[in-house]
Amino acid sequence: MSDLLLSVEQVEVVYHDVVTAVQGVNLTARAGQIVCLLGSNGAGKTTTLRAISGFIGLDHARVTGGRIVFAGEDIANAAPHICARAGIALVAERDKVFEQLSVRENLEIGMVAGKTGSQAAGGDRLDLKGIYRFFPELERLTGRQAGFLSGGERQMLAIGSALLTSPRLLLIDELSLGLAPVVVERLAAALTDIRDALGITILLVEQNANIALSIADYGFVMENGRIVLDGDAGRLLAHGDIQEFYLGQGAAAGERRSYRAVKQYARKRRWYG
């Protein structure tokens, strides 16, 4: 476990001093891994992600229990820009790019801040060229105002800009949300490339388990503010509950049942044959 980069230990997050959003969350990511965090709406995935990136402070929430250890330091409740400078980059679900800035300026913002951040473990310092290598589309659009980009282009720009802060850990919230399947596949492939090339750890929060598990090394499943299941991506992909939960026919039809419902169903099936 020497190459453990991130470890979330028994974390509890409380909103407005009253509402407990997640409780006893345990999660780890090793250097160079792609880890995914699955769960249905409201399971607490995003809260966990925002706790790691320091953003919950802006939403009147606090980590009230447990530790978030990143590269050996507890960063629970640190301000977002501190987390960013420590080497954590977040690609949020909304608020992806500065719409009034050009593509180039968006990327440069990352670079500016990246000067103070830690260098990607083992990787060389990235520059614009490096980003254009992963996302050639952006080079073409370099002078374009980011507000006019398509959804896929925005996502690429957001990832590119985040990468330029030289992170060691890249957090991505809902990579696939609202994007065409072709684009999602393209992005997923790029993420694998990025990991391979830069050795960056990626934590992916996804509702689309298929895509996530296909590129991830390890996966966690959240339900009602707790981690209920974890394991190697391959094993999860083969796990019956996950099959039922995310990949089954119901899921394909757009109906995603909760993990608990799936468990109950499975139990009933065992009892009643």
Added chain:
Amino acid sequence: MARASGYLKTGYGQQLVLVETRMQWMLLALLAAALLALPLFASFFLLDLAGQIFLAVIGAVALMLLTGIAGQVSLGHAGLLAAGALVTGILTQEAGAPFWITLPAATIAGALLGLLFGLPSLRLKGLYLGISTLALHFIVVFLGQEYETIRGFSTGISVHPPRIFGWELYDPAAWYYVLLAFDVVVVLFALNLLRSRTGRAWRAVHERDVVAEALGVSVFRAKLSAFVISSALTALAGAVFSYYRGFVSVEAFSLFVTIQYVAMVIIGGLGSILGAILGAIFVTMFPYAIEAALETTGLAAALAGYVFAINYALFGLVMLAFLLFEPDGLAGIWRRLRDYFFLWPFRKTPLAGGE
């Protein structure tokens, strides 16, 4: 007004009751007795101060309804006061109208101005709205000044004390009771308004007008009614002011007056009628308190030429302090104090994780 706590309401009727407990009745009676007896002891200076406070309360309650409750920013408050006063002055000068004509006329004029300047609120929000109401101020002052110049009232328009059945309202103590009665009526009116459909609509619009619209509140009606009612009350306050002081002059309604009223609702605590009253008391007494403080500490001699500047600077400082450290204002402080005594010796324990 203190609210009861610690017991359950068992019917909707109880929600609508203004005074809930016997204790509150007693306190209110005590307060009323004190207020009624004050002129028997107070010097002229104190009576006049009380009169100023009573006048300020009307204006502050009006602004509280608009800004604190309905959430519509207005920087035209001094303009509306001026409008009410000017209508009174012009009617007395040109037509010799008695108070029972001028007061309603001023109120109606205020309502019409409110309608006119509430219209932008349907399209404008927040700061933009504030600035557009600022235009109201400049326009009223401009018109008032034109009138004063053209009619040759270069030093202001004189308004004679109101006559009621041949009896002239001039004595400070008499004014005290009249203004007190005015305040009681205005405060009761405001409190009742807030419990009505209109009041609830205002609060809803304040929270989020889009949602309010979706819930079936007519945003159009709510915003306009807030402007109209608040402006009518404000203009009425201006008219009463002109009778109390016996004159009208646009110079008496500078932009600083607007700021003072805004300060009253902030310092008092946005969203509460009690806050408006406390704020009016605080802001009106503030300069006198500073002068008294300077004098008792012996600093008056050293700072004589600077009293105005000191007052001004400290006023800004206090307003700033309230905004930064006590956003709930005096009403918030009052609630905390009350809860503390109410619950003593059982200290309130905050919810887990709270501070």
Added chain:
Amino acid sequence: MLKKLLLTGAVMASMAGTALGQDSYVVGISGALTGPGAGTYAPVIEAVRMYFDKVNKAGGINGHKVDLVALDNQSNPSKAAADTKRLLLQDNALIIVNSSLSSTYEPMINETNRAGAPLLFGGSVCPTQVFPKADPLLFCTTSFGAHYDSNMALAFIKQAAKEDVMIGFSAMAIPVSRGEIDYAEEQAPKMGFKPVAKEIIPPPTANYGPHAVKIKDAGANWVYSWAPWVTQIKTFEALRTQGWGGKMIAFGHINAEDELARVKDDGFYVFGANALFQEGLPIHKEIEETAKAAGATFPVTQLAEGWVVAMALDAALTKTGWPASREKLAAVMNDLEIDTKGLRGGPVKWTADNHFRTDAFYRVYRWDSAKNAIVSESDWVSFPVN
């Protein structure tokens, strides 16, 4: 000095209800000690205070001291009304003095008339009620007075101008100033002048340029302004900036002497009723010495106006004798001649229907760059007031 004044006021205020005037003359002042306009009015009140400190030290008037209760109305009409009520009802003042912006007049007149007390305007513009046919209770010693000032200015232009006069006017957008300039505009054609421009300028104006351009483009070779000093001087400076070569006459407010020396322009005339200190009359020496001894806060050049107010009060109280009452004092003031000892061109004389002065004396000054000093353009000129 001012400190003492305010302290007295404050102490008086705290002694709510205590009857004053058992064995002294009580004079109430409601003026702008601080706040807007204080620059003009505070020196007046300070001079009055200095004067009576001196008088009291020398034994008072008719053997009785003069109690001065000065309240700071900060040019706020509402506060002026409250202060006056208090001075009359609580402090039992014999007479009230107003030295403040004109917006405070109406409320104060209301209160004093009701109480039957005389009200003296000192240093602030004289209201119309003091001119014939005067209100029995209102009086004024202020050096400027509507209509007579404009008559004087126009007469001076008539005498000084060698060419045909195309006259421009400048006023501040306040009723007092506008009214007077309207009057002057009416009078100008009667003097044979051609009024070509009239600019009414809002008080906080970022740029006087556009207003000046209008006056200049209209072809004015003389400009007359009767307004607070700011408007007068800024109009003039903007005109000069535009390269205007004409001459301007404006009223000499209390800071005129210092300002003439600052602007140093031969074509800028000021007229007024007070003799400037550079004339060095004995009365000027006396004021200077008193000011020095009392540690005055304001330049001595600004104290003449208030000195005249004090002289008037002194004369009125002396003639009233002891015991004094409001009625007695008012009766005396309805027939009174105040010796100004050269501060004015002649005595200030009040009669039953004239509470301004029977004769208005004026003098015109300007900067003379050849002599590098302020020079007097004319000797005292007088206009009968009726």
Added chain:
Amino acid sequence: MQLLANYLTLAALYALIACGYVLVYRVSRVLTLAHGEVMMVGAYLLLTMGTLFHLPPLPAFIAALLMSLVVGLAIYWMVMRRMAGETVFAAVLVTIALGILLRGAMALVWTPRLQYPAEAIAMENPSVALGGSVAVSQASLLIIASAVLVYGGLFLFFRHTTWGVRMRAVGENPRLAAQRGIAPHGPLALAWGIAALTGGLAGMLLSIDTGIDEAMAIIGLKTFPVVLVGGLDSLSGAIIGALVVAGAEILAIYYVDPLVADVAPFLVLLAILMVRPWGLFGTREELDRV
């Protein structure tokens, strides 16, 4: 022609004042109502440089400008920083309170009477002939030149410098900026600093022309319509706003009645807001934020 020169002077002055409002608004979403007072601080600092240190014009200006910058930074650091996360309305009220405080403090330090910084720093303000019969004061020329320089400088700054891009980023989306590792305090403080610097400069130049007293704060207030006409978050809008409002004012003085000059800007503003509630160049969504 003379009219045109005066028009440009007034427009330049308004633009110079307005850019402070826009800068602060754009980066922190706060409409500052203390800008007039900040202008006055600048002018008084210039005065003090002359009366206390007897500096000649250029060093006096430089020193006063630097001190204005510090005043702006201090305002952010001591007051506005605490308003993070509060409602926009509360923040605006804080600036009102700040304005009152500053005005009182200035009256205490410098007295409220009319004073002349030009005399204090021994600066001549001659009339400059521009050919024909057109002449303006030297200070007017300086105002026009400063406005051009300041706006040119700001455009370059925002386009091409790291800090400029950062300020735009924080202004548009402070959360995202934080995600990219930008601490919000730097750009916000800088915005207040530059606003105080440009406002102070406007105040100083104006005071050279007309002296300084309390009325200057009201001139700051009269610049509101300029900013709102152009759109609160747009620098180029501020230029257009200044041209429109100054034009309305000058036309009112020249062709209608000088008395209307005070009201004209507000009438223009009302008219424009009725048609485009977010100003000529403002961003539409801004309306929902305030």
